[in-house]
Amino acid sequence: MKKRDAIETKAKILSVAEEIFSKVGFDGARVDDIAAEAGVNKALIYYYFKSKNELLKTLFTRLMEDAKRMLVNSLQSLPDVDGENGYRVLFDTYIRFVTHKRKIIKVAVAESLKEETPMSVVMELGGLFINAEIEILRKEYEKKGLHFPGNQQELLVMEFFTGLSPFLSYAMYKDQWEAQYGVNEEALRNYFYSAFRKTHLTAHLP
Amino acid sequence: MKKRDAIETKAKILSVAEEIFSKVGFDGARVDDIAAEAGVNKALIYYYFKSKNELLKTLFTRLMEDAKRMLVNSLQSLPDVDGENGYRVLFDTYIRFVTHKRKIIKVAVAESLKEETPMSVVMELGGLFINAEIEILRKEYEKKGLHFPGNQQELLVMEFFTGLSPFLSYAMYKDQWEAQYGVNEEALRNYFYSAFRKTHLTAHLP
Amino acid sequence: MKKRDAIETKAKILSVAEEIFSKVGFDGARVDDIAAEAGVNKALIYYYFKSKNELLKTLFTRLMEDAKRMLVNSLQSLPDVDGENGYRVLFDTYIRFVTHKRKIIKVAVAESLKEETPMSVVMELGGLFINAEIEILRKEYEKKGLHFPGNQQELLVMEFFTGLSPFLSYAMYKDQWEAQYGVNEEALRNYFYSAFRKTHLTAHLP
Amino acid sequence: MKKRDAIETKAKILSVAEEIFSKVGFDGARVDDIAAEAGVNKALIYYYFKSKNELLKTLFTRLMEDAKRMLVNSLQSLPDVDGENGYRVLFDTYIRFVTHKRKIIKVAVAESLKEETPMSVVMELGGLFINAEIEILRKEYEKKGLHFPGNQQELLVMEFFTGLSPFLSYAMYKDQWEAQYGVNEEALRNYFYSAFRKTHLTAHLP
């Protein structure tokens, strides 16, 4: 590659890294392959990034930032929508996010299962999501003049394991599921919405 | 190590492999480390197993067999229990299983995210779980003389993403969660049961 | 293998070793394969032979002994035959020998090309053959009352490079030649005799 | 070694590989030793060559190409020389070739004895040599207005086993012979020429 724009080059490297990490895992990925696929010299990757590990960290940072931005936007636009319809909008936002980000989410999940990271990306993401959800709930209760319920711990657990977890699974297995059960993307999304509404949403709507 | 029993040695190797795979991932694991930790010569691992990969396959096979056995047992002992209490028993069985097997489940999940395996272990496990659950539901409806509801595809999606997925997450993040939020095992299990009952169980009980 | 006769077992091991050495070379051969092919436990090979190398040395020793025996016999039976016919008999003896022994000869040649052995088996074999040939020639000249010719060095060279060498090549490439040029064993042998007679034999017959 | 010229480095690696293969055989050779002897990092060998085996194939390819070139040149320059003298020139060319290439020829012979290669390098070389020789003979006969003799198969056999084979043996055992019998290079060459002339050359000169 000759004289491409520096920013463009870095972006290309990162997107190829994301692609390859998600295909073969971080440990399974080879810097040679990333370079080849990105059409750049291997040493150039080290010119832009300190190490293979920094590629990953950069991608994770970007994931966290995008997640934050998405959640903040959701919170702000929440008052505009209402009731059932409001939840569908929120749901669509989440689904769009995890679908679009599913490559790096897969990597984040795989890495989060290792016993090294003091605080895994997925746990961080979980914290973010849980807080956002609780904030939304609080507002909803407020709006209706209700008292926000008690046991916080249980709520956290619920948000993580029955709220976030299905979305993560969606990101992780959407493609395999579609291939395995012969469903197209839209159908799967609708089934998933239906299931999610009947379970998680129903459970904590006031 | 001298002339240990062959079966014992193989078992030791496998359990250490499981431990290490779950700690650093399959690709991150070193056969040297497995050998050292198991207290055997590295070559002995290759005397019993064709390759590092076969260690993994053996562990996965065992996981699938154990899962099948557990599900079959659950189905058979189902009639003995009833209603809410019955579900708690079932839930406890599942929780015990994923807790006990969480090391290899973590590995299975991480590996299932790679784009190689035609049918990932997790998808297989998903199929098993879904079938068992549907069978249970069908019996429950029958018992009460009700008609088993319609849309199969949606049911499958629900079982996988809101039924199995939280359990997988429990296996994956139980330890991190306890450490992060300062909950002990029993409390987490109870919160999780409470959340799971309110969401998934409530949703498809007749 | 259970309670086979010791001598039989050793013989089986040696013959399999010869077979495998000739197929993949000494360095390419694995003791495991020899054991498997011979139907014996690998450790048993070390019970009978000090090392893989000793297998080779045993085979080489046997080759040298057989070669000596063959040459001595030839010398002794020489007076019985005469002239052209006598040479054909001698030729047939040689051809039979190198054909029958071609497996170990291949190994001997391959090993002889390495720069370790102070005196390669092939050079030893060469010495044997040269001496025998010169002895035969001397007798032939004597019989006819002729004076045995002069330059010894040149004679040695001739016996080795145009006398022995074609026979070695025959042992080495007989099978490949038959396959490559679609000749059967008998035809090749006859062509070879014809060629050898016209060249080497003609050259030093009185 | 720092930033040597790439071509030079590849050449160095190849020549060291040739040296070591010829000393201890292909299977006996260690890539570590090649690297050390060539003064390069082992990984650099794999930067230039796919595998140890490719080193060998590269050397064999070069041998075949050089042989072709040598034979073509010989054929072209043949008309310039004549009769006995012409053959001496041809002989010298061959001797120079096999002497100069004897290292890789030894390796080629040793490898050709294994039962894997569908068509061994030596058999290929044999084909080349045979064709060239027959071409030369045909021209010689033509020049003298003679009819080129009949049985082709026998001619092939003769060229291979009494024409090429002594040259191969010369390449293979020249050094050992000189050491063993205390002859110097020139003397051996002359004896060999004398022997070859009396046998093979005499036999098929018109």
Place this chain on the structure above:
DNA sequence: AATGAATGAGTGTTCATTCAT
């Protein structure tokens, strides 16, 4: 900004050989 060349430290796997029974 970009690259071809080079390297140190692994990494899974193999293999001749030995041990204990």
Place this chain on the structure above:
DNA sequence: AATGAATGAACACTCATTCAT
């Protein structure tokens, strides 16, 4: 005489990373 288990020392090959230009 025979064997399953065990081992040390390699071995071919890999890979993240750096150097020189």
